[in-house]
Amino acid sequence: MTKAAIKLVSFATLGLLAASTTATIANADGATYNSTGTITYQASTAVTPPVDPSDPTTPVTPTNPDGSDLTPDQAGTAGPLSIDFASSFDFGTQDITSSNMTYYAAAQKLSDGSTRDNYVQVTDNRGTLTGWSLSVEQGDFETSAGDVLKGAQITLGDGAIASASETPADVSAATTTLTPGTASGTILGATDGNGAGTNLLNFGDADGTTNSDTAVSLFVPGSSTKLAQTYTADLTWTLSDTPAQ
Template sequence: MKMTKLVTTAMVAVSTLVLGGAIASAATYSTGGTVKFVTDTDITTPVDPLDPGEEVTPIDPTDPEKPIKPGTPGPLSIDFASPLYFGEQKVSPKDQVYPANAQPIVGGETRPNYVQVTDKRGGELGWSLQVKQNAQFETAEKNILTGAAISFENGTAVTDSESLIPSIVTKTFSLVPGADQVVMTAAEGEGAGTQLYRAGDDTTKANSVKLAVPGKTTKYKGTYETNLTWTLSDVPTNEVDPDPEA
Protein backbone atom coordinates (compact mmCIF):
# COMPACT_ATOMS: atom_id res chain seq x y z
CA MET A 1 0.00 0.00 0.00
CA LYS A 2 2.84 2.41 0.65
CA MET A 3 4.28 1.62 -2.73
CA THR A 4 0.99 2.41 -4.31
CA LYS A 5 0.72 5.64 -2.48
CA LEU A 6 4.15 6.72 -3.51
CA VAL A 7 3.58 5.88 -7.08
CA THR A 8 0.34 7.75 -7.04
CA THR A 9 1.98 10.73 -5.44
CA ALA A 10 4.78 10.72 -7.99
CA MET A 11 2.32 10.52 -10.88
CA VAL A 12 0.42 13.48 -9.58
CA ALA A 13 3.61 15.49 -9.26
CA VAL A 14 4.64 14.67 -12.83
CA SER A 15 1.19 15.58 -14.15
CA THR A 16 1.40 18.96 -12.48
CA LEU A 17 4.71 19.71 -14.13
CA VAL A 18 3.35 18.78 -17.56
CA LEU A 19 0.33 21.06 -17.17
CA GLY A 20 2.56 23.90 -16.12
CA GLY A 21 4.50 23.57 -19.37
CA ALA A 22 1.30 23.61 -21.50
CA ILE A 23 0.36 27.07 -20.22
CA ALA A 24 3.62 28.48 -21.54
CA SER A 25 2.92 27.31 -25.15
CA ALA A 26 -0.79 28.09 -25.85
CA ALA A 27 -2.43 26.60 -28.94
CA THR A 28 -4.09 28.85 -31.55
CA TYR A 29 -6.93 28.16 -33.96
CA SER A 30 -8.34 30.54 -36.58
CA THR A 31 -11.87 30.79 -37.95
CA GLY A 32 -13.34 32.85 -40.79
CA GLY A 33 -16.16 35.38 -41.05
CA THR A 34 -18.17 35.73 -44.25
CA VAL A 35 -20.89 38.03 -45.56
CA LYS A 36 -22.32 38.12 -49.07
CA PHE A 37 -24.19 41.08 -50.57
CA VAL A 38 -26.83 40.61 -53.26
CA THR A 39 -28.82 43.09 -55.33
CA ASP A 40 -31.71 44.75 -53.49
CA THR A 41 -34.73 45.39 -55.71
CA ASP A 42 -37.10 46.59 -52.96
CA ILE A 43 -38.60 50.08 -53.10
CA THR A 44 -36.70 52.61 -50.96
CA THR A 45 -38.86 54.82 -48.75
CA PRO A 46 -38.55 58.64 -48.79
CA VAL A 47 -36.16 60.34 -46.37
CA ASP A 48 -35.96 63.87 -45.00
CA PRO A 49 -34.27 66.32 -47.40
CA LEU A 50 -33.10 68.34 -44.38
CA ASP A 51 -31.91 65.26 -42.47
CA PRO A 52 -31.37 62.36 -44.92
CA GLY A 53 -30.75 59.89 -42.11
CA GLU A 54 -34.41 60.06 -41.09
CA GLU A 55 -37.43 58.67 -42.95
CA VAL A 56 -40.48 60.87 -43.60
CA THR A 57 -43.92 60.40 -45.10
CA PRO A 58 -44.65 63.06 -47.76
CA ILE A 59 -48.19 64.31 -48.34
CA ASP A 60 -49.74 65.34 -51.66
CA PRO A 61 -50.08 69.15 -51.42
CA THR A 62 -53.28 69.17 -53.49
CA ASP A 63 -55.05 66.35 -51.64
CA PRO A 64 -53.77 65.18 -48.23
CA GLU A 65 -55.92 62.05 -48.48
CA LYS A 66 -54.41 60.99 -51.79
CA PRO A 67 -51.69 58.33 -51.46
CA ILE A 68 -48.25 59.39 -52.65
CA LYS A 69 -47.13 57.54 -55.76
CA PRO A 70 -44.64 54.82 -54.76
CA GLY A 71 -41.09 54.92 -56.04
CA THR A 72 -39.66 52.66 -58.72
CA PRO A 73 -38.30 49.24 -57.75
CA GLY A 74 -34.85 47.98 -58.66
CA PRO A 75 -31.24 48.61 -57.68
CA LEU A 76 -31.17 52.02 -59.43
CA SER A 77 -34.39 53.75 -58.42
CA ILE A 78 -36.30 57.01 -58.20
CA ASP A 79 -37.85 56.86 -54.76
CA PHE A 80 -39.84 60.09 -54.65
CA ALA A 81 -40.36 63.40 -56.45
CA SER A 82 -42.42 66.25 -55.00
CA PRO A 83 -45.73 67.05 -56.73
CA LEU A 84 -45.69 70.78 -57.42
CA TYR A 85 -48.66 72.90 -56.37
CA PHE A 86 -48.66 76.58 -57.31
CA GLY A 87 -51.85 77.39 -55.46
CA GLU A 88 -55.14 79.04 -56.41
CA GLN A 89 -54.48 82.30 -58.22
CA LYS A 90 -56.55 85.19 -59.55
CA VAL A 91 -56.70 85.83 -63.29
CA SER A 92 -54.25 88.68 -63.92
CA PRO A 93 -53.36 90.73 -67.03
CA LYS A 94 -49.86 91.30 -65.59
CA ASP A 95 -46.80 89.09 -65.57
CA GLN A 96 -46.89 86.99 -62.42
CA VAL A 97 -44.59 84.57 -60.60
CA TYR A 98 -46.20 82.00 -58.33
CA PRO A 99 -44.05 80.01 -55.85
CA ALA A 100 -44.81 76.33 -55.35
CA ASN A 101 -45.92 75.25 -51.91
CA ALA A 102 -43.22 73.58 -49.82
CA GLN A 103 -43.49 69.79 -49.54
CA PRO A 104 -45.80 68.84 -46.64
CA ILE A 105 -45.00 65.76 -44.56
CA VAL A 106 -46.87 63.81 -41.91
CA GLY A 107 -46.60 65.64 -38.62
CA GLY A 108 -47.68 69.06 -39.85
CA GLU A 109 -44.26 70.21 -41.07
CA THR A 110 -42.98 71.15 -44.51
CA ARG A 111 -39.74 70.48 -46.37
CA PRO A 112 -38.08 71.77 -49.55
CA ASN A 113 -39.45 70.24 -52.73
CA TYR A 114 -37.11 67.42 -53.67
CA VAL A 115 -36.40 64.29 -55.68
CA GLN A 116 -34.77 61.21 -54.18
CA VAL A 117 -32.81 58.49 -55.98
CA THR A 118 -31.02 55.39 -54.71
CA ASP A 119 -28.16 53.36 -56.20
CA LYS A 120 -28.03 49.85 -54.69
CA ARG A 121 -26.21 48.17 -57.57
CA GLY A 122 -23.05 47.71 -55.53
CA GLY A 123 -20.03 49.96 -55.92
CA GLU A 124 -20.06 53.50 -57.28
CA LEU A 125 -20.88 53.11 -60.96
CA GLY A 126 -22.30 56.55 -61.75
CA TRP A 127 -25.68 57.70 -63.06
CA SER A 128 -27.57 60.73 -64.40
CA LEU A 129 -30.90 62.23 -63.30
CA GLN A 130 -32.91 64.29 -65.79
CA VAL A 131 -36.36 65.84 -65.79
CA LYS A 132 -38.71 66.76 -68.62
CA GLN A 133 -41.94 68.72 -68.59
CA ASN A 134 -43.99 66.64 -70.98
CA ALA A 135 -46.20 69.47 -72.26
CA GLN A 136 -47.37 72.96 -71.38
CA PHE A 137 -49.95 73.52 -68.64
CA GLU A 138 -53.48 73.03 -69.95
CA THR A 139 -57.03 72.55 -68.72
CA ALA A 140 -59.26 69.54 -69.28
CA GLU A 141 -60.80 71.59 -72.09
CA LYS A 142 -57.33 71.89 -73.75
CA ASN A 143 -56.85 75.57 -72.93
CA ILE A 144 -53.07 76.07 -72.91
CA LEU A 145 -51.21 78.38 -70.53
CA THR A 146 -48.95 79.74 -73.24
CA GLY A 147 -45.50 80.90 -72.17
CA ALA A 148 -45.73 79.57 -68.62
CA ALA A 149 -42.37 78.36 -67.26
CA ILE A 150 -41.39 76.32 -64.20
CA SER A 151 -38.04 77.20 -62.64
CA PHE A 152 -35.94 75.59 -59.90
CA GLU A 153 -33.55 77.62 -57.75
CA ASN A 154 -31.15 76.98 -54.86
CA GLY A 155 -30.64 73.39 -55.95
CA THR A 156 -28.27 71.26 -53.90
CA ALA A 157 -27.45 67.58 -53.41
CA VAL A 158 -27.58 65.98 -49.96
CA THR A 159 -27.02 62.44 -48.69
CA ASP A 160 -26.52 60.38 -45.55
CA SER A 161 -24.28 57.99 -47.51
CA GLU A 162 -20.50 57.90 -47.10
CA SER A 163 -20.33 57.97 -50.90
CA LEU A 164 -19.66 61.38 -52.46
CA ILE A 165 -22.59 63.45 -53.68
CA PRO A 166 -22.86 63.89 -57.48
CA SER A 167 -20.19 66.18 -58.91
CA ILE A 168 -22.66 67.76 -61.36
CA VAL A 169 -25.59 69.50 -59.67
CA THR A 170 -27.66 72.03 -61.62
CA LYS A 171 -28.43 74.73 -59.07
CA THR A 172 -30.82 76.78 -61.22
CA PHE A 173 -32.80 75.84 -64.32
CA SER A 174 -36.04 76.53 -66.16
CA LEU A 175 -38.02 73.81 -67.88
CA VAL A 176 -38.86 73.95 -71.57
CA PRO A 177 -41.83 71.69 -72.38
CA GLY A 178 -40.65 68.62 -74.26
CA ALA A 179 -36.94 69.12 -73.48
CA ASP A 180 -34.78 67.06 -71.10
CA GLN A 181 -32.96 68.92 -68.33
CA VAL A 182 -30.00 67.46 -66.44
CA VAL A 183 -30.59 67.77 -62.69
CA MET A 184 -27.56 65.97 -61.29
CA THR A 185 -24.99 63.47 -62.50
CA ALA A 186 -22.75 61.15 -60.49
CA ALA A 187 -19.46 60.06 -62.03
CA GLU A 188 -17.82 56.74 -61.24
CA GLY A 189 -16.74 56.87 -57.62
CA GLU A 190 -19.80 58.89 -56.57
CA GLY A 191 -23.50 58.62 -55.86
CA ALA A 192 -23.91 55.27 -54.09
CA GLY A 193 -26.75 54.89 -51.63
CA THR A 194 -29.62 57.36 -51.33
CA GLN A 195 -29.00 60.79 -52.85
CA LEU A 196 -31.38 63.77 -52.88
CA TYR A 197 -31.74 66.93 -54.95
CA ARG A 198 -33.60 69.58 -53.02
CA ALA A 199 -34.70 73.06 -54.09
CA GLY A 200 -33.79 75.34 -51.23
CA ASP A 201 -33.35 74.75 -47.52
CA ASP A 202 -35.54 75.34 -44.49
CA THR A 203 -35.28 79.10 -45.06
CA THR A 204 -35.83 79.24 -48.84
CA LYS A 205 -38.07 76.18 -49.32
CA ALA A 206 -41.19 78.27 -50.03
CA ASN A 207 -39.55 80.32 -52.76
CA SER A 208 -37.25 77.96 -54.67
CA VAL A 209 -39.64 76.46 -57.23
CA LYS A 210 -41.67 78.99 -59.22
CA LEU A 211 -44.15 79.27 -62.06
CA ALA A 212 -43.87 82.38 -64.24
CA VAL A 213 -46.97 83.26 -66.27
CA PRO A 214 -47.01 86.07 -68.88
CA GLY A 215 -49.68 88.71 -68.39
CA LYS A 216 -50.58 88.64 -72.08
CA THR A 217 -51.51 84.95 -71.94
CA THR A 218 -55.26 84.37 -71.87
CA LYS A 219 -56.29 82.53 -68.71
CA TYR A 220 -59.48 80.54 -68.36
CA LYS A 221 -61.15 79.74 -65.07
CA GLY A 222 -60.31 76.22 -64.01
CA THR A 223 -57.37 74.00 -63.16
CA TYR A 224 -54.29 73.85 -65.37
CA GLU A 225 -52.06 70.82 -65.10
CA THR A 226 -48.80 69.47 -66.49
CA ASN A 227 -46.67 66.39 -65.87
CA LEU A 228 -42.96 66.10 -65.15
CA THR A 229 -41.08 62.92 -66.05
CA TRP A 230 -37.96 62.18 -64.00
CA THR A 231 -35.47 59.80 -65.62
CA LEU A 232 -32.56 58.09 -63.86
CA SER A 233 -30.07 56.56 -66.28
CA ASP A 234 -26.94 54.47 -65.95
CA VAL A 235 -24.88 56.89 -68.06
CA PRO A 236 -21.23 57.94 -67.59
CA THR A 237 -20.80 61.62 -66.77
CA ASN A 238 -18.83 62.39 -69.90
CA GLU A 239 -21.78 61.31 -72.03
CA VAL A 240 -24.14 63.83 -70.43
CA ASP A 241 -24.20 67.47 -71.54
CA PRO A 242 -25.26 69.47 -68.46
CA ASP A 243 -26.82 72.91 -68.72
CA PRO A 244 -23.82 75.16 -69.47
CA GLU A 245 -25.41 77.99 -67.49
CA ALA A 246 -25.70 75.91 -64.31
Protein backbone atom coordinates in the same frame (compact mmCIF):
# COMPACT_ATOMS: atom_id res chain seq x y z
CA MET B 1 21.83 50.95 -17.45
CA THR B 2 23.32 49.11 -14.42
CA LYS B 3 24.91 45.67 -14.65
CA ALA B 4 22.06 44.21 -12.63
CA ALA B 5 19.56 45.51 -15.15
CA ILE B 6 21.52 44.00 -18.02
CA LYS B 7 21.45 40.62 -16.37
CA LEU B 8 17.67 40.77 -15.85
CA VAL B 9 17.10 41.52 -19.50
CA SER B 10 19.36 38.70 -20.55
CA PHE B 11 17.60 36.19 -18.34
CA ALA B 12 14.20 37.28 -19.68
CA THR B 13 15.37 36.76 -23.27
CA LEU B 14 16.70 33.33 -22.51
CA GLY B 15 13.43 32.41 -20.85
CA LEU B 16 11.44 33.41 -23.99
CA LEU B 17 13.78 31.41 -26.18
CA ALA B 18 13.37 28.41 -23.95
CA ALA B 19 9.58 28.72 -23.99
CA SER B 20 9.59 29.06 -27.78
CA THR B 21 11.72 25.95 -28.14
CA THR B 22 9.45 24.03 -25.84
CA ALA B 23 6.31 25.11 -27.75
CA THR B 24 7.87 24.04 -31.04
CA ILE B 25 8.61 20.62 -29.72
CA ALA B 26 5.13 20.25 -28.20
CA ASN B 27 3.42 21.06 -31.54
CA ALA B 28 5.61 18.86 -33.67
CA ASP B 29 2.75 16.34 -34.15
CA GLY B 30 -0.02 18.99 -34.73
CA ALA B 31 -2.06 19.65 -37.89
CA THR B 32 -3.68 22.46 -39.87
CA TYR B 33 -7.18 22.66 -41.34
CA ASN B 34 -8.73 25.20 -43.68
CA SER B 35 -12.36 26.41 -43.54
CA THR B 36 -14.06 29.23 -45.45
CA GLY B 37 -16.35 32.21 -44.99
CA THR B 38 -18.80 33.11 -47.78
CA ILE B 39 -21.28 35.89 -48.55
CA THR B 40 -23.59 36.14 -51.56
CA TYR B 41 -25.10 39.39 -52.80
CA GLN B 42 -28.17 39.87 -54.96
CA ALA B 43 -29.59 42.98 -56.59
CA SER B 44 -32.11 44.73 -54.35
CA THR B 45 -35.72 44.91 -55.53
CA ALA B 46 -36.92 46.93 -52.54
CA VAL B 47 -38.47 50.39 -52.74
CA THR B 48 -36.54 52.95 -50.68
CA PRO B 49 -38.90 55.19 -48.67
CA PRO B 50 -38.64 58.98 -48.79
CA VAL B 51 -36.34 60.57 -46.21
CA ASP B 52 -36.30 63.96 -44.53
CA PRO B 53 -34.63 66.70 -46.63
CA SER B 54 -33.32 68.19 -43.37
CA ASP B 55 -32.04 64.82 -42.07
CA PRO B 56 -31.48 62.19 -44.79
CA THR B 57 -31.11 59.45 -42.16
CA THR B 58 -34.75 59.76 -41.09
CA PRO B 59 -37.69 58.31 -43.10
CA VAL B 60 -40.69 60.62 -43.53
CA THR B 61 -44.12 60.48 -45.16
CA PRO B 62 -44.58 63.32 -47.65
CA THR B 63 -48.12 64.25 -48.70
CA ASN B 64 -49.62 65.81 -51.79
CA PRO B 65 -49.97 69.61 -51.86
CA ASP B 66 -53.57 69.33 -50.62
CA GLY B 67 -52.44 67.23 -47.65
CA SER B 68 -53.77 63.92 -49.02
CA ASP B 69 -51.72 60.74 -48.88
CA LEU B 70 -49.62 59.73 -51.86
CA THR B 71 -51.40 57.33 -54.18
CA PRO B 72 -49.91 53.93 -55.14
CA ASP B 73 -48.80 55.27 -58.51
CA GLN B 74 -46.73 57.88 -56.66
CA ALA B 75 -44.62 55.23 -54.94
CA GLY B 76 -40.93 55.18 -55.71
CA THR B 77 -39.50 52.93 -58.37
CA ALA B 78 -38.11 49.54 -57.30
CA GLY B 79 -34.63 48.23 -57.88
CA PRO B 80 -31.04 49.03 -57.02
CA LEU B 81 -31.05 52.34 -58.94
CA SER B 82 -34.28 54.14 -58.13
CA ILE B 83 -36.21 57.40 -57.99
CA ASP B 84 -37.75 57.24 -54.53
CA PHE B 85 -39.79 60.45 -54.49
CA ALA B 86 -40.31 63.76 -56.28
CA SER B 87 -42.41 66.64 -54.98
CA SER B 88 -45.53 67.82 -56.76
CA PHE B 89 -45.71 71.61 -56.99
CA ASP B 90 -48.68 73.72 -55.91
CA PHE B 91 -48.67 77.26 -57.31
CA GLY B 92 -51.93 78.17 -55.63
CA THR B 93 -55.09 79.86 -56.87
CA GLN B 94 -54.36 83.12 -58.70
CA ASP B 95 -56.37 85.96 -60.22
CA ILE B 96 -56.46 86.14 -64.01
CA THR B 97 -54.19 88.93 -65.22
CA SER B 98 -52.73 90.26 -68.46
CA SER B 99 -49.36 90.96 -66.81
CA ASN B 100 -46.33 88.69 -66.79
CA MET B 101 -46.41 86.88 -63.47
CA THR B 102 -44.14 84.61 -61.42
CA TYR B 103 -45.74 82.34 -58.84
CA TYR B 104 -44.00 80.29 -56.14
CA ALA B 105 -44.68 76.69 -55.16
CA ALA B 106 -45.76 75.95 -51.61
CA ALA B 107 -43.36 73.98 -49.43
CA GLN B 108 -43.43 70.19 -49.32
CA LYS B 109 -45.88 69.00 -46.66
CA LEU B 110 -45.20 66.01 -44.39
CA SER B 111 -47.79 63.83 -42.70
CA ASP B 112 -46.95 65.31 -39.28
CA GLY B 113 -47.99 68.78 -40.47
CA SER B 114 -44.49 70.17 -40.85
CA THR B 115 -43.00 71.43 -44.12
CA ARG B 116 -39.71 71.03 -45.93
CA ASP B 117 -38.11 72.18 -49.15
CA ASN B 118 -39.51 70.56 -52.26
CA TYR B 119 -37.12 67.83 -53.36
CA VAL B 120 -36.35 64.79 -55.46
CA GLN B 121 -34.71 61.64 -54.03
CA VAL B 122 -32.55 59.01 -55.74
CA THR B 123 -31.01 55.82 -54.31
CA ASP B 124 -28.11 53.85 -55.81
CA ASN B 125 -27.71 50.43 -54.17
CA ARG B 126 -25.97 48.76 -57.11
CA GLY B 127 -22.68 48.60 -55.24
CA THR B 128 -20.66 49.52 -58.33
CA LEU B 129 -20.17 53.29 -57.84
CA THR B 130 -20.32 53.77 -61.60
CA GLY B 131 -22.35 56.98 -61.50
CA TRP B 132 -25.79 58.04 -62.71
CA SER B 133 -27.76 61.03 -64.03
CA LEU B 134 -31.22 62.45 -63.27
CA SER B 135 -33.12 64.75 -65.62
CA VAL B 136 -36.68 66.10 -65.71
CA GLU B 137 -39.13 67.13 -68.41
CA GLN B 138 -42.13 69.42 -67.99
CA GLY B 139 -45.28 68.97 -70.03
CA ASP B 140 -47.69 71.76 -70.94
CA PHE B 141 -50.01 73.19 -68.31
CA GLU B 142 -53.42 72.09 -69.56
CA THR B 143 -57.04 72.08 -68.42
CA SER B 144 -59.03 68.85 -68.38
CA ALA B 145 -60.41 69.94 -71.76
CA GLY B 146 -56.93 70.34 -73.25
CA ASP B 147 -56.63 74.14 -73.15
CA VAL B 148 -52.93 75.05 -72.87
CA LEU B 149 -51.42 77.79 -70.72
CA LYS B 150 -48.92 78.83 -73.37
CA GLY B 151 -45.44 79.85 -72.32
CA ALA B 152 -45.78 78.62 -68.73
CA GLN B 153 -42.39 77.47 -67.46
CA ILE B 154 -41.25 76.03 -64.13
CA THR B 155 -37.88 77.00 -62.69
CA LEU B 156 -36.23 74.72 -60.13
CA GLY B 157 -34.00 77.02 -58.11
CA ASP B 158 -31.50 76.85 -55.26
CA GLY B 159 -30.70 73.19 -55.89
CA ALA B 160 -28.54 71.70 -53.14
CA ILE B 161 -27.45 68.11 -52.50
CA ALA B 162 -28.33 66.48 -49.18
CA SER B 163 -27.05 63.00 -48.34
CA ALA B 164 -25.82 60.85 -45.49
CA SER B 165 -23.71 58.77 -47.89
CA GLU B 166 -19.93 58.50 -47.57
CA THR B 167 -19.76 58.89 -51.36
CA PRO B 168 -22.61 61.30 -52.15
CA ALA B 169 -23.77 62.57 -55.51
CA ASP B 170 -21.38 65.26 -56.70
CA VAL B 171 -23.16 66.96 -59.62
CA SER B 172 -26.19 69.24 -59.30
CA ALA B 173 -27.82 72.17 -61.05
CA ALA B 174 -28.35 75.28 -58.93
CA THR B 175 -31.08 76.57 -61.25
CA THR B 176 -32.96 74.84 -64.07
CA THR B 177 -35.67 76.47 -66.17
CA LEU B 178 -37.78 73.87 -67.91
CA THR B 179 -39.05 74.11 -71.47
CA PRO B 180 -42.25 72.11 -72.04
CA GLY B 181 -41.59 69.00 -74.11
CA THR B 182 -37.80 69.17 -73.69
CA ALA B 183 -35.79 67.16 -71.17
CA SER B 184 -33.45 69.13 -68.95
CA GLY B 185 -29.79 68.40 -68.62
CA THR B 186 -28.55 66.58 -65.52
CA ILE B 187 -30.04 68.25 -62.46
CA LEU B 188 -28.64 65.67 -60.01
CA GLY B 189 -25.99 63.09 -60.69
CA ALA B 190 -22.85 61.25 -59.74
CA THR B 191 -19.56 60.84 -61.51
CA ASP B 192 -17.70 57.53 -61.48
CA GLY B 193 -16.88 56.59 -57.87
CA ASN B 194 -19.69 58.67 -56.34
CA GLY B 195 -23.42 58.68 -55.69
CA ALA B 196 -23.88 55.52 -53.60
CA GLY B 197 -26.77 55.33 -51.19
CA THR B 198 -29.61 57.84 -50.93
CA ASN B 199 -29.16 61.35 -52.34
CA LEU B 200 -31.56 64.29 -52.42
CA LEU B 201 -31.68 67.47 -54.45
CA ASN B 202 -33.37 70.01 -52.19
CA PHE B 203 -34.83 73.05 -53.88
CA GLY B 204 -33.84 75.51 -51.19
CA ASP B 205 -30.70 74.44 -49.35
CA ALA B 206 -28.88 71.40 -48.01
CA ASP B 207 -30.57 71.93 -44.62
CA GLY B 208 -33.94 71.24 -46.25
CA THR B 209 -35.87 74.23 -44.88
CA THR B 210 -34.18 77.47 -45.97
CA ASN B 211 -36.16 78.62 -49.03
CA SER B 212 -39.19 76.38 -48.77
CA ASP B 213 -41.63 78.82 -50.37
CA THR B 214 -39.50 80.57 -52.99
CA ALA B 215 -37.14 78.10 -54.65
CA VAL B 216 -39.58 76.60 -57.18
CA SER B 217 -41.35 79.12 -59.40
CA LEU B 218 -43.73 79.27 -62.35
CA PHE B 219 -43.54 82.04 -64.94
CA VAL B 220 -46.71 82.74 -66.95
CA PRO B 221 -46.66 85.35 -69.74
CA GLY B 222 -49.34 88.02 -69.56
CA SER B 223 -50.19 87.29 -73.20
CA SER B 224 -51.26 83.70 -72.42
CA THR B 225 -54.98 82.97 -72.69
CA LYS B 226 -56.27 82.08 -69.23
CA LEU B 227 -59.55 80.44 -68.32
CA ALA B 228 -61.06 80.18 -64.85
CA GLN B 229 -59.97 76.55 -64.71
CA THR B 230 -57.26 74.40 -63.13
CA TYR B 231 -54.20 73.84 -65.27
CA THR B 232 -51.96 70.83 -64.61
CA ALA B 233 -48.57 69.90 -66.03
CA ASP B 234 -46.88 66.51 -65.78
CA LEU B 235 -43.26 66.36 -64.65
CA THR B 236 -41.38 63.29 -65.85
CA TRP B 237 -38.20 62.48 -63.91
CA THR B 238 -35.75 60.18 -65.71
CA LEU B 239 -32.85 58.36 -64.07
CA SER B 240 -30.14 56.74 -66.18
CA ASP B 241 -27.03 54.75 -65.31
CA THR B 242 -24.90 57.15 -67.37
CA PRO B 243 -22.30 58.84 -65.14
CA ALA B 244 -22.82 62.57 -64.77
CA GLN B 245 -20.31 64.90 -66.39
